[in-house]
Amino acid sequence: MNADRRTLLKLTAGLLLSPLARGQAPFPEPPVLKSRDGLLQVRLKVAPTPLSLVGREARLWTYGGSFPGPTLRVRPGDAVRLELENLLPESTNLHWHGLPISPKVDDPFLEIPSKETWSYAFTVPQDLAGTFWYHPHLHGRVAPQLFAGLAGAIVVESPVDGIPELREAEEHLLVLKDLELASGRPATHTPMDWINGKEGNLLLVNGASRPTLRATKATLRLRLLNASNARFYRLQLEGHPLYLIASDGGFLEEPYEVPELLLAPGERAEVLVRFQKEGAFRLLALPYDRGVHMMGGMEHMGHGGMSMGTSPSGPQTLLTLVAPPRPKPLPLPKALAKLPALNPNQARVTRRITFTEDMMAGKFFINGQAFDHLRVDFQGRAGDLEVWEVDNQGDMDHPFHLHTHPFQVLSVNGKPLPYRALKDVVNLKAKEVVRLLVPLRNLPGKTVFHCHIVEHEDRGMMGVLEVG
Numbered sequence: 001m002n003a004d005r006r007t008l009l010k011l012t013a014g015l016l017l018s019p020l021a022r023g024q025a026p027f028p029e030p031p032v033l034k035s036r037d038g039l040l041q042v043r044l045k046v047a048p049t050p051l052s053l054v055g056r057e058a059r060l061w062t063y064g065g066s067f068p069g070p071t072l073r074v075r076p077g078d079a080v081r082l083e084l085e086n087l088l089p090e091s092t093n094l095h096w097h098g099l100p101i102s103p104k105v106d107d108p109f110l111e112i113p114s115k116e117t118w119s120y121a122f123t124v125p126q127d128l129a130g131t132f133w134y135h136p137h138l139h140g141r142v143a144p145q146l147f148a149g150l151a152g153a154i155v156v157e158s159p160v161d162g163i164p165e166l167r168e169a170e171e172h173l174l175v176l177k178d179l180e181l182a183s184g185r186p187a188t189h190t191p192m193d194w195i196n197g198k199e200g201n202l203l204l205v206n207g208a209s210r211p212t213l214r215a216t217k218a219t220l221r222l223r224l225l226n227a228s229n230a231r232f233y234r235l236q237l238e239g240h241p242l243y244l245i246a247s248d249g250g251f252l253e254e255p256y257e258v259p260e261l262l263l264a265p266g267e268r269a270e271v272l273v274r275f276q277k278e279g280a281f282r283l284l285a286l287p288y289d290r291g292v293h294m295m296g297g298m299e300h301m302g303h304g305g306m307s308m309g310t311s312p313s314g315p316q317t318l319l320t321l322v323a324p325p326r327p328k329p330l331p332l333p334k335a336l337a338k339l340p341a342l343n344p345n346q347a348r349v350t351r352r353i354t355f356t357e358d359m360m361a362g363k364f365f366i367n368g369q370a371f372d373h374l375r376v377d378f379q380g381r382a383g384d385l386e387v388w389e390v391d392n393q394g395d396m397d398h399p400f401h402l403h404t405h406p407f408q409v410l411s412v413n414g415k416p417l418p419y420r421a422l423k424d425v426v427n428l429k430a431k432e433v434v435r436l437l438v439p440l441r442n443l444p445g446k447t448v449f450h451c452h453i454v455e456h457e458d459r460g461m462m463g464v465l466e467v468g
């Protein structure tokens, strides 16, 4: 055996015995930037950053030096002033995903050139609560920039957080984001990635692989964010149901028990976990088929033929939750929020949106057209209630996302949802039709809607809504 091989064996053995390899990395959470006296003032550098990831040196692109970026914690009515200093070798911008704020501030058409700084200033809307996020939105470059590491969470606190059943729960943020490294850097997109959306072989929770969270309380409140380019997470907790308490845009009216939960790219959910017994329970990502396209073989797969799509052979462990001794969970909250019952008969406009794909050309369309920032696809009027009928005529899942104007889902394939919720992303499986109720806010300007598989967005699956 030569020396090189011996070293390699020693290294491998070391890795096998390290706590990391045994799935016992401690549970990390991104740094938190909190508003003080009604103001959150931040200067955030967006820059290539060397850091240590899953025990290795890696060079990602980060906000503020951390992966994921810092969590911004604010309250309704707070003023936010964020200066974004672009130290990337290319242009970027920042999108406040899910916040109903002016599209003149949250401007998807803005371009911040390399070496320049841009100031974002807005007030957090009243009556807002929940888990939101920020990420780049420069058309054509969203996918590479998001995959390189650029994403962070926004938490809007609200009086509802103060009810005892929530206040006394142990709260954690889980940013689900996959990654693939090639020579210590985020792997670049292959032609196939631009069709299916890029997935990585590392399934990270707050930047860690299979961390362990040792709970000190018997009730956990988990804020879940799917900040991945294209990976779907079909989440299940061993031995426990999940109690959904909030969706993308804030609280449900009451907790809704689910055996598992699907999170499409861009979606958020808040769940309560109520430990009934001692032990260690894995949070699993179950196999999910989102209809990825194989294009006649393996030759397009690149990177040594890593597993494609979100459906590897079996469940994958994302995280291990350890219950405290003799757990006695809190009672479930009875009432959370009150959501308006919108009446579709009062809608002034019904819009139709169809998703189609041209796999061979690697292009994605809405109503037969690729995105054009100079074209206005829909004109709306502030204050109007609209019905949007979204029809996925393609062969893969496409998560529909609308900026600025959170909506309620009226039906999926004609079936109503079992609960009321404010959403900004809704997934459509192949051939599915969803009907949405969209109350247009008094936030005039040009905003966008698109598929949140960001490769599809970059390749044309986006349209413009102008509200006057």
Ligand code: C2O
Pocket (backbone or CB within 6 Å): 095, 097, 135, 137, 266, 401, 403, 448, 450, 452
């Ligand atoms: Cu998170 Cu336009 O998207």
Ligand code: CU
Pocket (backbone or CB within 6 Å): 095, 096, 097, 098, 401, 402, 403
């Ligand atoms: Cu968005």
Ligand code: CU
Pocket (backbone or CB within 6 Å): 364, 397, 398, 399, 451, 452, 453, 456, 457, 461
């Ligand atoms: Cu899509």
